Amino acid sequence: MPTVHAVAPDLLAKLQNRSPLLWLNAALGNALPEGPPGAADIDEADARLERCAGLMAHLFPELQSSAGLIESPLMRVERLQQVMGNATEPDAAWFIKSDHALPIAGSVKARGGFHEILAFAEKLALEYSVLAHDGDRRALAGAAARELFAQYTVSVGSTGNLGMSIGVMAAALGFRSVVHMSTEAKSWKKDRLRNCGVQVVEHTGDYAQAVAAGRAQSLADPKGYFVDDENSLMLFLGYAVAARRLASQLAALNRPVDATHPLFVYIPCGVGGAPGGITFGLKALFFEHVHCFFAEPVASPCMLVQLAAGESGPTSVYDIGLDNRTEADGLAVGQASHLVSSLMRSQLSGVFTVTDAQLYVHLHRVAQTEGVLLEPSAAAGFDGPGWLTRSDQGQAYLRQHGLERHMASATHIVWTTGGSLVPREEHEQFQARGQVLAAQDELA
Numbered sequence: 460m461p462t463v464h465a466v467a468p469d470l471l472a473k474l475q476n477r478s479p480l481l482w483l484n485a486a487l488g489n490a491l492p493e494g495p496p497g498a499a500d501i502d503e504a505d506a507r508l509e510r511c512a513g514l515m516a517h518l519f520p521e522l523q524s525s526a527g528l529i530e531s532p533l534m535r536v537e538r539l540q541q542v543m544g545n546a547t548e549p550d551a552a553w554f555i556k557s558d559h560a561l562p563i564a565g566s567v568k569a570r571g572g573f574h575e576i577l578a579f580a581e582k583l584a585l586e587y588s589v590l591a592h593d594g595d596r597r598a599l600a601g602a603a604a605r606e607l608f609a610q611y612t613v614s615v616g617s618t619g620n621l622g623m624s625i626g627v628m629a630a631a632l633g634f635r636s637v638v639h640m641s642t643e644a645k646s647w648k649k650d651r652l653r654n655c656g657v658q659v660v661e662h663t664g665d666y667a668q669a670v671a672a673g674r675a676q677s678l679a680d681p682k683g684y685f686v687d688d689e690n691s692l693m694l695f696l697g698y699a700v701a702a703r704r705l706a707s708q709l710a711a712l713n714r715p716v717d718a719t720h721p722l723f724v725y726i727p728c729g730v731g732g733a734p735g736g737i738t739f740g741l742k743a744l745f746f747e748h749v750h751c752f753f754a755e756p757v758a759s760p761c762m763l764v765q766l767a768a769g770e771s772g773p774t775s776v777y778d779i780g781l782d783n784r785t786e787a788d789g790l791a792v793g794q795a796s797h798l799v800s801s802l803m804r805s806q807l808s809g810v811f812t813v814t815d816a817q818l819y820v821h822l823h824r825v826a827q828t829e830g831v832l833l834e835p836s837a838a839a840g841f842d843g844p845g846w847l848t849r850s851d852q853g854q855a856y857l858r859q860h861g862l863e864r865h866m867a868s869a870t871h872i873v874w875t876t877g878g879s880l881v882p883r884e885e886h887e888q889f890q891a892r893g894q895v896l897a898a899q900d901e902l903a
C-alpha cells in the first residue's frame with residue numbers, strides 16, 4: 460500500500476477506522492477559479508436545455524406538464540426538521556431538493572446525462588446539416604436525424620443511475636446505446652435499461668473497471684461516443700444549471716441568500732460530477748453566502764481523500780486501505796474526478812462521511828415524516844445540519860465565517876439524489892432495514 464504523506468495522520472486514522480467525521484476544507488476561498496469553465500459555460504448549458512425543451516416534451520410525453528424541462532420540487536420538510544433539527548434556530552428552514560423525483564431517469568443523473576447527449580446530438584446534426592443553427596430542436600427527432608444517429612454508438616460505464624440517464628436518452632434519439640455495468644449492479648436497473656432498448660454489458664470488478672472497459676471499447680470505434688463520468692465537462696455543466704433553477708425556487712419562496720441569510724447545501728458525492736457541478740453553479744450565483752458540503756460513505760470518501768491529499772496527485776480510497784464497499788451504489792467510487800476535485804479545491808466547504816447503517820436510518824425517518832422514498836445513496840446528506848450546528852468542527856466553521864448569529868435565519872438544503880424508479884419491493888426492504896436500525900439508534 461503506498462503511503463499517503465499528505466493526509467494528516469489523525470485524519471487518516473479516523474478514515475481508516477470508518478468513523479463518521481466532518482472534514483473542513485482549509486483551501487476554501489472566495490474567488491471562483493478563472494474559467495473555463497465559467498459562468499458563460501453555464502449560460503450555454505442553460506440555453507441548450509431551454510431550446511431542447513420542445514424536443515424533450517415531444518420525446519417524453521410525461522414532460523408535457525413541465526413544457527419539456529427536467530426539474531424537481533424544492534420541498535420544505537418541517538416534520539423532519541422537528542425530529543432531526545435544532546430547536547434553538549426558530550426561523551431556520553430545512554428543505555429537500557427532490558432530485559430523487561426527476562422525471563424519466565429518477566435521479567440527479569438526469570441533469571448531466573440528458574445535457575451531454577443533447578449536446579452531442581446537436582453537434583452531429585449541425586455537422587451533417589440535418590439541423591440549422593437556429594432551427595427548432597424537434598428536428599433532432601425527425602427521420603434524417605434518426606438515420607444519422609443510428610450509425611453512432613453512445614456508451615457509458617455506470618453503477619446504475621448514470622446508465623439509466625444516458626442509456627434512455629441516447630436510445631430515445633435513435634443512437635445505439637450501450638451501458639457497461641459491474642455484475643454487482645442492481646438487476647432491476649439492468650432489466651429496465653434492456654426494456655428501453657439499451658444494451659447492457661456486465662463486467663466483473665468495480666465501477667472503475669467497468670468504466671475502463673467501456674472507454675477502451677468505445678475508443679476503438681470511429682463512430683463511438685463515450686460519456687466519461689470522470690472527465691466530462693458536459694455532464695458537469697448540465698448539473699451546474701440546477702443552481703439557477705434552485706435560485707428561482709428560493710426566490711419564489713422568499714428565502715433570501717446573503718450575509719445574514721446563509722445557505723447550506725448538503726449533496727451526496729460519488730465521482731463528484733453531480734455535487735461538483737451543482738456547487739460550481741451555486742458559488743457562481745451566491746459566492747461566499749452559500750456553503751456546500753459533500754456527503755460520502757465511510758467506505759468511499761474519495762473526494763475527501765483527494766482534496767485532503769492536496770495537489771500531490773490523484774489518490775484513491777484503496778490507497779488508504781478502504782475497500783469501497785457500500786450499499787450506497789451511486790456513491791461507491793474509489794477515485795474522485797480530477798476535473799471536479801481541482802475545481803472544488805477553492806469552492807467546497809467540507810465533506811462529511813456516513814455509515815451504511817445511518818443511511819437506512821435516514822431513509823426511514825424521511826419516509827416516516829415526509830412520505831418520501833429514497834434509495835440509500837440519496838439519504839447521505841441528512842447529517843449535514845447536525846454536523847454544522849452540533850459538532851466542534853461545525854461550530855468552528857460557523858465561528859470562522861461569522862455565521863453563528865445568523866444561523867436562526869439559515870436555509871439548509873439536503874439534496875436527495877435518487878429513488879423514484881426503485882421498485883416497490885426494494886423500497887420495502889430499505890424501509891424494513893431502516894426501521895430496525897432506527898429503533899436501535901433511539902435506544903442507544
Ligand SMILES: *Cc1c(COP(=O)(O)O)cnc(C)c1O
Nearest residue numbers: 620729730731732733789876877
Ligand atoms: C451518481 C449519484 C450521486 C453522485 O453523483 P456523482 O456525479 O457520481 O458524484 C449521488 N446520488 C445518486 C443517487 C447518484 O446516482
